[in-house]
Amino acid sequence: MIFLETTLFVIAIYIVLVLVRVILGPTIWDRLLGLNAISAKMIMSIVILAIITNQSYLLDVALVYALLGFISTVLIARFIEKKGDIS
Amino acid sequence: MTENIFLITLVVLAIVALNTKKLRRAVVYLGAFSLVSSFVYLLYGAPDVAIAEAIIGSTITTVLYLVALRKYQVFSIYYANSVGDQTSRYLNDNSTFLNNLEAFLIQREMEPQLIYSGAPIETIVDQEKFDLAIHHTDQDIWIYGCAEDYQLDAVEEYLLTNYGDLNIHLIRCAEGEDNEA
Known part of the structure; x- marks a missing residue:
């Protein structure tokens, strides 16, 4: 159990590190990739939370995330539709 | 701790x-915000x-935000081209003028959409939906804008600083009434 909680803590640290890139990132692409990375880390931490609390319905939430998480990334990328350093 | x-x-x-x-960045930040907030809901035991x-x-x-941004960014400029033969004399001047105006609007994150129209300016002002309508006579340039459009103040300031020597008249119409500004 201590292992799982440590893992969750480390993933939380990762999310903070990616968040620095999302906030500082010079171009919009850095922010977009950071958003995608945060979404992946969120799915992992939801699965680990499901193992810790021993509740299998949390896995449904992770599934919804994995299915819908990419849509916002794809749509923002479609919306910008330009090349280069766009802030 | 976590x-x-x-x-x-x-x-x-x-x-x-x-x-x-920038509004684009706010959309990205709000996406990340809703991701983290839904995990916090899970931590407090509310999976639904x-x-x-x-x-x-x-x-x-x-x-929804992206669609709204798209709609808000389109900025339509009507250019009434009804002067006839005299246009050829002024078209060169006015096209650099229009190009600079477009570059200014792009810099302000708008998407200018230039529409050349042969109709007289009164018809355009009465009937079309526009953000700016431009019309010129021999000496003067008349620009019609909607008073509720908050980009108009920035456009006016830009025109005054860069084209103060031209005779530009900016006319704000509010609810069908022409108020000269």
Whole structure:
């Protein structure tokens, strides 16, 4: 159990590190990739939370995330539709 | 401890999303905010709320914001070209003028859409939906704009600083009535 909680803590640290890139990132692409990375880390931490609390319905939430998480990334990328350093 | 990290992340994202200068960035920050907030819902034992937040917050809201940004960015400029033979004399001047105006609007994150029209200016002002309508006679340039459009103040300032020597008359129409500004 201590292992799982440590893992969750480390993933939380990762999310903070990616968040620095999302906030500082010079171009919009850095922010977009950071958003995608945060979404992946969120799915992992939801699965680990499901193992810790021993509740299998949390896995449904992770599934919804994995299915819908990419849509916002794809749509923002479609919306910008330009090349280069766009802030 | 982990809980505290997520809560602080949430507060930081909310503040950053409010303080950002560009709307695109705010959309990205709000996406990250809704991701983290739905995980916090899970931590406090509300998985159904978390599913709703994941579907509505991070998907539908992003789509709606992006569609709204697209609509808001289109800035239509009507150029009434009804002077006839005299246009050839002024078209060169006016096209650099229009190009500079377009570059200024692009710099302000708008998408200018230039429409050349042969109709007289009165018909355009009465019937069309426009953000700016431009019409010129021999000496004067007449620009019609909608008073509720808050880009118009920036456009006026830009025109005054860069084209102060031309005779530019900016006319703001509010609810069908022409008020000269």
